[in-house]
Amino acid sequence: MMQAKVFQGIMIPFLGTALGAACVLFMKNRLNDLLRRALTGFAAGVMVAASIWSLLIPAMEQSQSMGQWAFVPAAVGFWIGILFLLFLDRMVPHLHMNSSKAEGPKSNLQKTTMLVLAVTLHNLPEGMAVGVVYAGWISGDTGITAMGALALSLGIAIQNFPEGAIISMPLRAEGVRKGKAFLYGTLSGAVEPIGALLTILASGLVLPLLPYLLSFAAGAMVYVVVEELIPEMSEGKHSNIGTVLFAVGFTVMMALDVALG
Numbered sequence: 001m002m003q004a005k006v007f008q009g010i011m012i013p014f015l016g017t018a019l020g021a022a023c024v025l026f027m028k029n030r031l032n033d034l035l036r037r038a039l040t041g042f043a044a045g046v047m048v049a050a051s052i053w054s055l056l057i058p059a060m061e062q063s064q065s066m067g068q069w070a071f072v073p074a075a076v077g078f079w080i081g082i083l084f085l086l087f088l089d090r091m092v093p094h095l096h097m098n099s100s101k102a103e104g105p106k107s108n109l110q111k112t113t114m115l116v117l118a119v120t121l122h123n124l125p126e127g128m129a130v131g132v133v134y135a136g137w138i139s140g141d142t143g144i145t146a147m148g149a150l151a152l153s154l155g156i157a158i159q160n161f162p163e164g165a166i167i168s169m170p171l172r173a174e175g176v177r178k179g180k181a182f183l184y185g186t187l188s189g190a191v192e193p194i195g196a197l198l199t200i201l202a203s204g205l206v207l208p209l210l211p212y213l214l215s216f217a218a219g220a221m222v223y224v225v226v227e228e229l230i231p232e233m234s235e236g237k238h239s240n241i242g243t244v245l246f247a248v249g250f251t252v253m254m255a256l257d258v259a260l261g
Contacts, residue, residue, distance in 0.1 A: 004111040005146060009153045010196035013130060016157030017123075020164020021185025024172050027165075034241055036169075037233045039162030041242030044229035045249025046159035047126075047221045053257040055129060055218035056134075056150040062144060077212035079149050081125065088121055089227070119167045120190040124227060125151050125220030126156050127192030131199025132213045132223025134204045151260035155253040160189060 056074050063070040093105055093114055133152050136144035168185030172178060199206060200214075206213055233242030 002138065005150075005232035006138065006200065009134055010127075010130055010193045010200070012150075012153040013126060013156040014193045015165040015191025016160035017192070018186045020166075021168040021182050021189075024168035024181045024185065025167040025178055027169065033236060034239065035045040036166060037236070037239065037242045039166060039246045040229050041076050041157040041233040041245035042249035043162050044225045044233060044242075045246040045251070046155050047225050047229070047249075048246075049250040049253035049257070050129070050152060050155050051218035051221045053254055054133065054148070054155070054216045056219075058133075058144060058148075059214040059218070062211040062214070074215040075210035077215030078124030078211070078219035078222075081216040082222075082223050084216070085121070085125065085220045085223040085227075090122075090231065092117060092121060102255075116167065116184050116188045118189050118228075119163060121129055122221075123160075123163075123189055123191050124195055125217050125224065126160075127195030127214075128199050129217035129221065130156060130192065132206060132217055134196065134212055135200045135202075136202070136214075139207050147260040148257070151256045154260075155256050156192070158252065159249065160192075164189065166182040 009179055056078070059074040059077060063073045066072065091105065130149075133149045135143055137146055137149045164185045167188050168174050168181045171181040171184055176184070230242075233246070
C-alpha cells in the first residue's frame with residue numbers, strides 16, 4: 001500500500017508535465033505571449049510557496065532540538081541548493097525561451113535540445129524535493145505525513161502543466177512536428193520521477209540530512225524562479241498579468257499544503 005502511494009506520488013508531477021506538453025496536439029502553433037507570461041508567473045508562485053511551506057518550514061521543524069539555531073540547517077541547505085544550480089547553469093549548455101544566446105559552455109547542440117535542457121535543469125530540484133519528502137514520510141519519524149507529501153506532488157504537478165506547454169508550444173513554432181514537440185516536452189519532465197526515485201532509494205543516507213536536503217531543494221527551486229521564471233514573466237510590453245498569476249499560484253500551493261499537510 002505504501003509503495004503504491006509513493007509510486008503515485010512521484011509520478012503525479014511527471015503526469016502534469018505530460019498533460020501540459022499535450023497542449024501542442026490541440027492548440028495553435030504559437031503560445032500567446034500574455035498567456036505564456038501568465039502561466040510562467042503561476043508556476044513561479046507555486047514554486048516559491050512550495051519552497052516555504054513544504055520544504056523550508058519542515059526543515060526548521062526537523063531541527064527544533066537546536067533551539068534558536070534551528071534555522072542553521074535550513075540556511076546552509078538553502079545556499080547549497082543555490083550554488084548547485086548556479087554550478088549546473090554554468091556547466092550545462094542550455095537555451096532559455098525567447099533568448100538567442102545559449103548559456104553554459106560552448107556547444108554544437110541543436111537549439112531544440114538546449115531548450116529542453118533548460119527546462120530539465122529546473123525540473124531536477126523539483127524531483128529531488130518530492131523524493132526527499134516521500135523519503136521522510138516512509139521513515140515514519142520525521143513528522144511528514146502522506147497528505148503533506150501528496151500536497152507537494154500535486155503542487156508541482158499543477159505548475160508543471162504550464163511548463164509542459166511552455167516547452168512544447170515554442171518547439172512547434174520552431175518547426176518541430178507536433179508529435180516530436182510533445183515528446184520533447186514530456187521528456188523534459190522525466191528527470192523528476194527519476195530524481196525522486198533515486199532520492200528515495202538513498203533514504204538511509206538522506207534521513208540524517210533531511211533538514212539540509214529539504215532546504216537544498218528549496219534553494220534550487222528559488223534559484224530557478226529568480227534566474228529564469230521571473231525574467232520570463234516580466235519581459236516584453238509591460239503587464240501585471242505575471243505578477244497577479246504569481247500571487248494566484250502562491251495562494252493555491254499555500255492552501256494545498258496547509259489543507260492537506
